[in-house]
Amino acid sequence: MMTTSVDDRVDSLLSKLGSRITGPRRRVARLLASKQGSFSAEALNEELPDVGRATVYRTLKLLSDAGVLCKTTLPDGSPRYSIDHSWHHHHLICSSCRTVEEFRHSALERLLCEMSAEIPGQVLGHRVELYVTCMHCL
Amino acid sequence: MMTTSVDDRVDSLLSKLGSRITGPRRRVARLLASKQGSFSAEALNEELPDVGRATVYRTLKLLSDAGVLCKTTLPDGSPRYSIDHSWHHHHLICSSCRTVEEFRHSALERLLCEMSAEIPGQVLGHRVELYVTCMHCL
DNA sequence: TCGATCATTGAGACGAGATATCAAAATGAT
């Protein structure tokens, strides 16, 4: 089995979405693939001087909507993107180094689901964020 | 027992905080006292033409830090303030009318507390938001 | 392969939300 290149995966994702495969989108995606942790759109933009700012934001939105990226809000309110590795999950955010880690917790989901029944109105979704000082920063 | 006026309560809060009692702060606080639900800083500012924008924001931050106000993020990322009626709590946010309601749920807190023990690093806090369509909007 | 068609791009304007600057004004301890 051959390892699929980033470009191949991006191409098939874009096709699946019915979006065109373009140079700028590939360049954004390549940079994203090299990233770990969380990053701001502005930082990404600075690393891509040959891609327009609007296109960086557009691609970020495209990939977030597609479930490839995740947009999170740091405790101070500033937005961060990170690669979305799993389906539904929540975030562990280090207040010190701003690393965003994903977590899932079945008991938590079960409880939130039970709570939905008790709540007046229709529950559409939820967001849980844990603010931590990560092992590395301790 | 006399009912304490808004001004009296603001004055004692500011004293407690070691901040000066000023006209602009009173004007912001008076308007806040008349509010229900959530509101944007910008809207507040427009209702206070005689208070500088910077001062509106500064006062909002002062009162948020003091625990009098609560800053929440709507699903679309736009910030909203609301009066913080109880100590620790979470938010029920109507995606339709943007109303913010507080809730507390002891089982949820207990679970989150238990989870903290399992999580690597030091848990500093958490945020839980439920996105709903409220009864009124249904 | 070639156009025609339609999506995409990017420069730049615009907007919300918020903070930085700093001289002038207000506060309150004495």
Next chain:
DNA sequence: ATCATTTTGATATCTCGTCTCAATGATCGA
């Protein structure tokens, strides 16, 4: 009343985006 210290607010600046619109480029049917 004095005066050190805080606070104010006009204005500039910043981040995070979105909008516009002419130019460019991808895709597909012929």
